Amino acid sequence: xxxxxxxxxxxxxxxxxxxxxxxxxxxxxxxxxxxxxxxxxxxxxxxxxxxxxxxxxxxxxxxxxxxxxxxxxxxxxxxxxxxxxxxxxxxxxxxxxxxxxxxxxxxxxxxxxxxxxxxxxxxxxxxxxxxxxxxxxxxxxxxxxxxxxxxxxxxxxxxxxxxxxxxxxxxxx
Amino acid sequence: xxxxxxxxxxxxxxxxxxxxxxxxxxxxxxxxxxxxxxxxxxxxxxxxxxxxxxxxxxxxxxxxxxxxxxxxxxxxxxxxxxxxxxxxxxxxxxxxxxxxxxxxxxxxxxxxxxxxxxxxxxxxxxxxxxxxxxxxxxxxxxx
Numbered sequence: 530x531x532x533x534x535x536x537x538x539x540x541x542x543x544x545x546x547x548x549x550x551x552x553x554x555x556x557x558x559x560x561x562x563x564x565x566x567x568x569x570x571x572x573x574x575x576x577x578x579x580x581x582x583x584x585x586x587x588x589x590x591x592x593x594x595x596x597x598x599x600x601x602x603x604x605x606x607x608x609x610x611x612x613x614x615x616x617x618x619x620x621x622x623x624x625x626x627x628x629x630x631x632x633x634x635x636x637x638x639x640x641x642x643x644x645x646x647x648x649x650x651x652x653x654x655x656x657x658x659x660x661x662x663x664x665x666x667x668x669x670x671x672x673x674x675x676x677x678x679x680x681x682x683x684x685x686x687x688x689x690x691x692x693x694x695x696x697x698x699x700x701x702x
Numbered sequence: 703x704x705x706x707x708x709x710x711x712x713x714x715x716x717x718x719x720x721x722x723x724x725x726x727x728x729x730x731x732x733x734x735x736x737x738x739x740x741x742x743x744x745x746x747x748x749x750x751x752x753x754x755x756x757x758x759x760x761x762x763x764x765x766x767x768x769x770x771x772x773x774x775x776x777x778x779x780x781x782x783x784x785x786x787x788x789x790x791x792x793x794x795x796x797x798x799x800x801x802x803x804x805x806x807x808x809x810x811x812x813x814x815x816x817x818x819x820x821x822x823x824x825x826x827x828x829x830x831x832x833x834x835x836x837x838x839x840x841x842x843x844x845x
Contacts (some may be wrong), residue, residue: 531751534748534751534752537744537748538748541741541744545736545741546733546734546735546736546742547733547825548736549735549736549737549740550731550733550734553734553838554731559737562838563736563737563739566736566740567740567743567744570740570744571747574747574748574751576741634729634730635724635730636732637726637727637730637731638730641730641731652727652731653731654726656724656728656731657728657731657732666841684723687723687727688723692722693784
């Protein structure tokens with residue numbers, strides 16, 4: 530049963546930033562993110578009456594957005610780096626949070642797009658949606674240990690890429 | 703703990719102690735505004751649905767221009783990637799099915815004609831025998 534128009538408009542107003550931002554950070558592209566957001570809201574319109582509460586609606590929107598965005602990402606011909614492991618070698622710099630500065634904030638969203646899909650998704654859910662690992666695990670239907678592992682490895686990878694990027698930036702100055 | 707609005711998120715950041723990378727990640731991943739075209743698209747979809755419910759018509763002209771078709775639920779499978787192949791398969795099956803149907807109709811017609819002719823022949827022979835008997839009995843059938 531389709532949602533009543535007034536209620537649907539209200540839900541768009543409340544959740545469009547969340548849905549679009551999630552789709553954008555997972556797909557890495559504005560066009561793809563907008564298509565995903567359209568599909569998600571149309572699906573909500575068709576079947577939203579079954580959702581019982583605001584929390585349920587939010588959970589449902591996050592889950593459907595992540596699934597559709599990862600589907601869209603997989604369909605793209607360009608794949609994110611599959612060689613994440615080579616960045617994990619000890620030859621790269623040690624963790625050096627002191628080396629980070631404000632410029633990294635600008636680069637981080639770009640660097641996020643280079644992460645493998647699973648790491649990207651958990652980082653976005655953790656730091657954009659502020660979800661805890663057990664909440665992320667429930668949303669993705671994965672074990673908590675898997676989520677924590679992807680989170681830890683994703684952060685490590687991001688930290689190293691950010692370090693290298695900043696060192697190159699400084700060298701060029 | 704899951705935060706839901708942008709304000710709640712800022713408050714949570716103050717309470718939770720994050721390392722510098724995590725803090726920068728949260729800053730970099732702040733929610734952004736959806737483009738106005740998303741809202742326009744969804745408004746058009748709502749208007750089209752309402753129009754279709756009111757009038758029963760599939761075609762709809764939104765205020766912003768263009769033409770929209772509201773695909774009724776039973777037809778939505780046509781939007782699937784495999785729909786083209788399915789339609790082609792159905793058409794081929796339909797042609798063969800129609801041919802088979804025509805063939806069977808002709809067969810039945812031929813059978814019916816044959817049966818009628820047989821019946822007619824039997825009737826003719828029966829009548830002839832009856833006429834012969836009557837003639838032998840002296841009945842003049844030509845009057």
